[in-house]
Amino acid sequence: MASSTLTFLGAAGTVTGSKYLLTLPSGARVLIDCGMFQGLKRLRQLNWEPFPVPPESIDAVLLTHAHADHCAYLPALVKQGFDGPIWCTQGTRRLTEIVLRDAAFLQERDAEDARSGGYSKHDPPRPLYTVADAERAITLLRTVQFDDDVALLGGELTARYVRAGHILGSASIHVTTPDTQIVFSGDVGRPVHPVLQPPVIPPGAPTVLIESTYGDREHPEPADLPHEAMADAIRRTIARSGSVLIPAFAVDRTEAVLKELAKMIRDRRIPRVPIYVNSPMALRALDAYSDHAEDLREDIHFDDITEMRNLVLVESSEDSKKLTSSPLEGAIVITSSGMMSGGRVVHHLAQMLPATRNCVIVTGFQALGTRGRALLDGVEELKMFGEMVPVRAEIIRDEEFSVHADASEIIGWLRALEPQPRTVYCVHGEPDSSTALAARITAELGVNAVVPELGHEVRLS
Numbered sequence: 048m049a050s051s052t053l054t055f056l057g058a059a060g061t062v063t064g065s066k067y068l069l070t071l072p073s074g075a076r077v078l079i080d081c082g083m084f085q086g087l088k089r090l091r092q093l094n095w096e097p098f099p100v101p102p103e104s105i106d107a108v109l110l111t112h113a114h115a116d117h118c119a120y121l122p123a124l125v126k127q128g129f130d131g132p133i134w135c136t137q138g139t140r141r142l143t144e145i146v147l148r149d150a151a152f153l154q155e156r157d158a159e160d161a162r163s164g165g166y167s168k169h170d171p172p173r174p175l176y177t178v179a180d181a182e183r184a185i186t187l188l189r190t191v192q193f194d195d196d197v198a199l200l201g202g203e204l205t206a207r208y209v210r211a212g213h214i215l216g217s218a219s220i221h222v223t224t225p226d227t228q229i230v231f232s233g234d235v236g237r238p239v240h241p242v243l244q245p246p247v248i249p250p251g252a253p254t255v256l257i258e259s260t261y262g263d264r265e266h267p268e269p270a271d272l273p274h275e276a277m278a279d280a281i282r283r284t285i286a287r288s289g290s291v292l293i294p295a296f297a298v299d300r301t302e303a304v305l306k307e308l309a310k311m312i313r314d315r316r317i318p319r320v321p322i323y324v325n326s327p328m329a330l331r332a333l334d335a336y337s338d339h340a341e342d343l344r345e346d347i348h349f350d351d352i353t354e355m356r357n358l359v360l361v362e363s364s365e366d367s368k369k370l371t372s373s374p375l376e377g378a379i380v381i382t383s384s385g386m387m388s389g390g391r392v393v394h395h396l397a398q399m400l401p402a403t404r405n406c407v408i409v410t411g412f413q414a415l416g417t418r419g420r421a422l423l424d425g426v427e428e429l430k431m432f433g434e435m436v437p438v439r440a441e442i443i444r445d446e447e448f449s450v451h452a453d454a455s456e457i458i459g460w461l462r463a464l465e466p467q468p469r470t471v472y473c474v475h476g477e478p479d480s481s482t483a484l485a486a487r488i489t490a491e492l493g494v495n496a497v498v499p500e501l502g503h504e505v506r507l508s
């Protein structure tokens with residue numbers, strides 16, 4: 048008899064492009080996550096290749112969460128013929144709508160800029176997909192409740208989504224097929240998230256896919272004064288009449304950064320300077336968080352944060368252009384994209400990087416090949432809009448914002464699974480990180496752990 052198989056179509060040996068194709072004994076196909084490859088050019092080029100199986104042959108997509116590296120390939124899949132349901136939680140649906148519209152808008156605009164600026168000799172200046180493709184993908188989103196056993200494909204498959212505590216709506220998914228069970232961890236949050244409820248351990252299964260973003264690292268122990276590196280950088284930057292740029296993932300990171308800044312001002316650790324949130328996507332995500340109080344920690348009240356009197360929400364592109372047209376003094380700007388690969392952050396970088404009085408605070412994981420990674424690696428100049436911009440501003444990193452479990456937290460998550468897995472696949476990590484985690488899993492849990500290669504297919508029973 049045929050058995051279920053799993054094919055690793057992304058996030059294998061890299062952090063982006065999450066896509067796992069589950070084929071059932073009947074031949075039915077389900078795709079778990081549908082992420083975009085990001086970062087290095089050789090990875091980004093994978094987005095342009097034809098999908099490995101005919102997209103119309105996929106019966107459904109299950110989404111763990113709304114980060115672009117997990118959902119932003121959906122419009123491309125739809126453009127190539129997929130028209131089945133896309134199952135996700137309510138929070139994920141809300142954020143996925145925002146992420147897909149933004150991704151499509153950026154695709155169209157960057158293609159247009161490259162065409163008119165003439166600085167895209169190598170990449171064809173056309174969008175991977177359009178806003179219309181994104182809107183079609185959005186019509187296919189269907190919601191599930193956390194902790195319910197949901198029968199899909201006429202009962203051939205059951206899925207249970209449990210809270211992953213990573214971003215709003217994020218889930219780990221336990222899947223039961225006619226012949227086996229599999230757990231897809233999605234991205235797993237830390238035991239304490241700045242605003243969300245903590246992760247829940249799903250039921251165990253013989254096969255587990257575990258993320259390994261920080262598979263070779265431990266986050267710093269919580270300090271007495273949280274985010275002091277950031278507070279100190281803000282104080283000295285404002286004292287020298289500079290401004291602080293905080294690139295932040297529009298979804299989740301902006302919420303966490305604002306919450307910390309509000310608290311720092313209340314505790315008089317930083318001066319009450321203007322705080323600009325210059326990201327329409329972040330503003331919409333902020334609304335989504337405010338509307339899903341059931342997913343938030345009980346002590347979080349977004350109204351307290353969004354009603355701070357020094358907060359300036361920058362919506363229109365005219366206001367954004369005004370903000371980046373001349374040097375800013377004594378202000379904080381939160382903007383996206385978080386890895387500085389596109390969006391309004393690039394205009395702020397071009398304006399702020401050449402001056403030593405300014406400071407950029409990096410708050411999130413920076414994939415290889417992104418501007419953010421280059422800044423952390425200490426480059427002296429950075430290419431923007433086809434020109435080299437000198438990097439003279441101070442660059443610091445605040446690692447306390449991580450919403451990914453570290454290696455020990457992942458081991459703890461795996462150890463809590465009941466029953467224990469027979470095989471763990473370490474996905475969603477750069478090779479060193481995934482390999483280090485696999486070695487720890489084998490050594491500490493006595494479980495077979497594998498780092499799959501892109502395109503690898505395994506039998507599950």
Ligand SMILES: [Zn+2]
Binds near residue numbers: 112114117213234
């Ligand atoms: Zn994520």
